[in-house]
Amino acid sequence: MTSQAADGPETVVASRRSKITPERELEFFDAALDQIRECGYDALSMEGIATSTRCSKSTLYRQWKTKPQFVAAALRAKHCPRFGGIDTGSLAGDLRAAARAAGERSDDDTRLLQALGPALMQDDELQRALHDVLVGPELCALQAMIQRAVDRGEIAADHPVLEFVPAQLLGMVRVRPLLERRYADADYLERYVEVAxxxxxxxxxAT
Incomplete structure (x- = not known):
């Protein structure tokens, strides 16, 4: 059997996929997420991404079989935790820093969440990807801040408010656009942390 005959379909697919460089993938993902923010998830199409990035539609479909798979991959690739690395030495300082970090990206993140909203209710893969990118890492980081404060003896482990801290801080990012038609910027979130x-x-x- 020749080496050519030994190459099966999986080898051929792998060689085709290898032609997409990581830099090129990021171009596709950036174009997709930008279009979702501007026009909504329903308006996104693989054909539109292929046109805007000047690639073959078949190239996208070989790598990502469906639009949900493609968007889920884009969400995971653009993962950029806001709260990672925050450790000021006090819970108050950590929460202030988290508020600033959340406010600096609240417009992009909120627009993306709003645009994906209906689709998230229908596609489990998108839900998992969004949790991996925008929810899970931030929740873990906030829980780590709280645990450090408990370990320092700064606050009691059974303080009744602790379990609600992630919902309060992350929830304000989502709620302000609904109530005031304005994004929860850094100033707004920092004031919320201070007064509430x-x-x-x-x-x-002063802590």
Whole structure:
């Protein structure tokens, strides 16, 4: 049997996929997420991405069989945790820093969440990808901040407000656009932490 005959379909597919460089993949993903933010998930099409990035539609379909698979891959590839690395030495300082970090990207993240909303209810893969990218890492980082504060003896482990901290901080990012038609920027979130979250935790503003 010749080496050519030994190459099966999986080998051929692998060689085709290898032609897409990581840099080229990021171009596809950036174009897709930008279009979702501007026009919504339903308006996104593989054909449109192929046209805007000047590639073959078949190239996209060989790598990602469906639009949900493609968008899920884009979400995971563009993963950029906001709260990772925050450790100021105090829970109040950590929450202030988290508020600033969340506010700096709240417009892009909120627009993406709003655009994906209906599709998330229908596609489990998109839900998992969004949780992996925008929810899970931030939740883990906030929980780590709280645990460090407990370990330092800064706050009691059974403080009744602690379990609600992630929902309060992340929830404000989503709620303000609905209530005021404005994004929750860094100034807004920092003020929320100072006047609402820290007092609820029994931490002074000077902490």
């Amino acid at each position: 979250l820290l007092p609820a935790l029994g931490l002074s503003e």
